[in-house]
Amino acid sequence: MPPVSVELKRSVKAANDIVDVVSAYITVTPNGKTFKAVCPFHDDTRPSLQIDRHYQNFRCWACDAHGDAFDFVMKFEKVQFGEALRLLAERAHIVLAPEQCSPEDLARARLIQVMRWAEEQYSHCLLESQLASAARQYIGSRKLSGAFVRQFGLGFAPVTGDWLVRLANQEGIAPERLLEVGLIAARDGNRGFYDRFRDRVMFPIRDIRGRTVGFGGRVLPDSPLSVRGPKYYNSSDTPLFNKSELLYGLDLARHPGASAGFLAVVEGYTDVMMAHQCGVANVVATMGTALNARHVAQLRRYVPKVVLVFDSDDAGDSASSRALELFWSQNDFEIGIATLPDGADPCDLLSQPDGPDQFRQQLQNHKSVLDYKIDAMLAKYSAHSIEDTKRIVDSVLAVMALAPSIPSAAAQVKQELAISRLAHRLNLRQETVWARLGELRTEQRRRDANSHRSSSSFTQAPLTQTPPPAGGPPPAIERQLLEILLAEPTLVAEAVASVDPARLTHTGLRRVLTELYALHNVGERPDLDALRVRLIDRPDLAAAALRLQDVGRQIPERHEWFAKIVRRFAEQRAEVEKRRLKDQLAGGAVDEHAAVELLRRIQAGSA
Numbered sequence: 064m065p066p067v068s069v070e071l072k073r074s075v076k077a078a079n080d081i082v083d084v085v086s087a088y089i090t091v092t093p094n095g096k097t098f099k100a101v102c103p104f105h106d107d108t109r110p111s112l113q114i115d116r117h118y119q120n121f122r123c124w125a126c127d128a129h130g131d132a133f134d135f136v137m138k139f140e141k142v143q144f145g146e147a148l149r150l151l152a153e154r155a156h157i158v159l160a161p162e163q164c165s166p167e168d169l170a171r172a173r174l175i176q177v178m179r180w181a182e183e184q185y186s187h188c189l190l191e192s193q194l195a196s197a198a199r200q201y202i203g204s205r206k207l208s209g210a211f212v213r214q215f216g217l218g219f220a221p222v223t224g225d226w227l228v229r230l231a232n233q234e235g236i237a238p239e240r241l242l243e244v245g246l247i248a249a250r251d252g253n254r255g256f257y258d259r260f261r262d263r264v265m266f267p268i269r270d271i272r273g274r275t276v277g278f279g280g281r282v283l284p285d286s287p288l289s290v291r292g293p294k295y296y297n298s299s300d301t302p303l304f305n306k307s308e309l310l311y312g313l314d315l316a317r318h319p320g321a322s323a324g325f326l327a328v329v330e331g332y333t334d335v336m337m338a339h340q341c342g343v344a345n346v347v348a349t350m351g352t353a354l355n356a357r358h359v360a361q362l363r364r365y366v367p368k369v370v371l372v373f374d375s376d377d378a379g380d381s382a383s384s385r386a387l388e389l390f391w392s393q394n395d396f397e398i399g400i401a402t403l404p405d406g407a408d409p410c411d412l413l414s415q416p417d418g419p420d421q422f423r424q425q426l427q428n429h430k431s432v433l434d435y436k437i438d439a440m441l442a443k444y445s446a447h448s449i450e451d452t453k454r455i456v457d458s459v460l461a462v463m464a465l466a467p468s469i470p471s472a473a474a475q476v477k478q479e480l481a482i483s484r485l486a487h488r489l490n491l492r493q494e495t496v497w498a499r500l501g502e503l504r505t506e507q508r509r510r511d512a513n514s515h516r517s518s519s520s521f522t523q524a525p526l527t528q529t530p531p532p533a534g535g536p537p538p539a540i541e542r543q544l545l546e547i548l549l550a551e552p553t554l555v556a557e558a559v560a561s562v563d564p565a566r567l568t569h570t571g572l573r574r575v576l577t578e579l580y581a582l583h584n585v586g587e588r589p590d591l592d593a594l595r596v597r598l599i600d601r602p603d604l605a606a607a608a609l610r611l612q613d614v615g616r617q618i619p620e621r622h623e624w625f626a627k628i629v630r631r632f633a634e635q636r637a638e639v640e641k642r643r644l645k646d647q648l649a650g651g652a653v654d655e656h657a658a659v660e661l662l663r664r665i666q667a668g669s670a
């Protein structure tokens with residue numbers, strides 16, 4: 064970080080009032096001479112954060128977070144001082160000289176700039192170009208109005224394979240910059256670049272401050288390319304764009320959400336747009352993943368509750384179980400579920416004449432996730448027989464049993480309410496339900512202990528079910544590879560290209576690596592959350608992965624280590640190949656010409 068002059072710091076600070084800065088991130092209300100807000104730095108719903116305009120500082124009475132505007136931005140954005148300075152300067156329209164910025168700041172600024180440029184190109188194409196007539200027709204058929212198409216910055220990437228590449232070329236933008244954000248890709252063998260997005264409507268994905276940090280592309284329904292690729296496709300994860308954390312539309316929905324007291328979560332970009340267009344503005348979407356704890360960590364800054372909108376037919380057991388599990392793991396945060404009539408998706412419903420009213424009504428009539436689960440089970444089992452009742456109770460309690468058995472005060476209240484609700488709904492005595500929860504907890508602890516035994520031996524010794532061929536512990540190189548990939552998911556993309564899972568001798572580790580690759584290949588971020596969903600049948604491996612990640616996070620210079628491990632795998636492969644060729648040669652199953660070729664390859668391998 065280059066030195067920052069005291070004057071610069073002072074003038075940036077003077078240009079940014081702390082109350083304005085904090086209000087840009089969270090909902091702030093006046094409180095006498097000061098202001099208050101729900102602290103974004105600890106789990107809470109009470110307004111413990113005090114913001115003082117006179118002293119230009121903030122303090123949380125619960126977690127003791129405190130400081131000035133710079134400290135707030137650093138803590139909230141999880142950035143260093145230099146980036147906070149840059150953000151606040153930008154906010155106050157103070158232009159920093161390049162030598163006042165660190166390399167990371169400049170890299171981020173470049174990222175934002177290239178995204179803005181790309182957004183302009185796509186948008187211009189959609190609104191003006193001959194190439195986009197089918198796209199305009201498609202958007203028209205979705206009944207999205209021009210004003211909202213502009214507000215959400217929609218664009219179009221034409222079918223030509225190098226449209227964006229050529230535009231960048233004309234404007235002197237280095238292809239590496241588009242490559243970095245995943246808008247273009249390199250052809251094999253140094254033969255230039257091609258557009259990754261073709262014949263797709265482009266949805267800019269914006270961060271909380273409304274800056275475009277990524278794109279989602281939807282292939283046109285009648286496109287010849289629609290049979291070859293996925294319907295939706297995202298640009299690459301970058302330091303600013305993380306698909307499993309971002310929520311589409313949150314920049315526009317957070318204030319309406321704060322007024323409404325909740326945010327609704329739908330699935331599609333067009334669902335979000337249509338809701339906003341119909342005047343229901345407290346609506347966001349996840350980016351192709353289920354709502355997770357990281358989403359909640361952001362959302363609770365603005366609202367105490369979310370309502371998940373399920374199409375009635377996709378309201379599967381697993382989606383509601385996952386929501387229930389998330390609900391138990393989040394103190395002071397409510398999760399509701401709203402179901403749309405007749406399995407309509409939000410966009411379809413909203414475009415009906417009385418759709419917006421119906422949609423609003425369904426959101427208002429949402430059920431708590433607990434009631435939703437009970438109802439779903441009641442619909443499935445009659446609860447007339449003891450067996451059925453037990454099944455229903457267990458399906459709800461099993462999720463609760465995963466939560467810590469000594470809960471916080473808030474979680475305790477939540478549990479008591481849930482138990483009394485469950486007992487009431489099923490005509491059981493509360494004591495009976497508590498007793499069953501106790502039994503399930505004991506069973507869960509036993510399972511944990513078992514999986515702990517097998518997974519703590521995981522790093523030193525083989526898993527009982529899956530011994531490696533040699534019967535020894537997983538080779539260090541295999542364990543280290545997973546430690547690093549789990550701690551540094553961005554490296555999975557490189558690993559896919561250089562380490563074949565078949566090379567792993569430990570079957571447990573091989574399974575973990577295979578699942579990480581599978582996530583990468585479908586465009587999901589290959590992180591622990593996503594991995595655990597895929598390892599639902601192997602809780603022992605999921606637990607082991609968590610421990611491997613912990614170890615990995617302790618490893619400094621993971622990129623260097625990773626490079627070494629990849630080299631070691633390559634050497635091993637060369638060894639094996641050499642041995643195979645020697646065997647072939649010794650076996651005499653080759654003619655003279657082939658023998659010479661084999662000898663040459665063995666020597667090249669040993670050189």
Ligand SMILES: [Zn+2]
Binds near residue numbers: 105125128
């Ligand atoms: Zn706090």
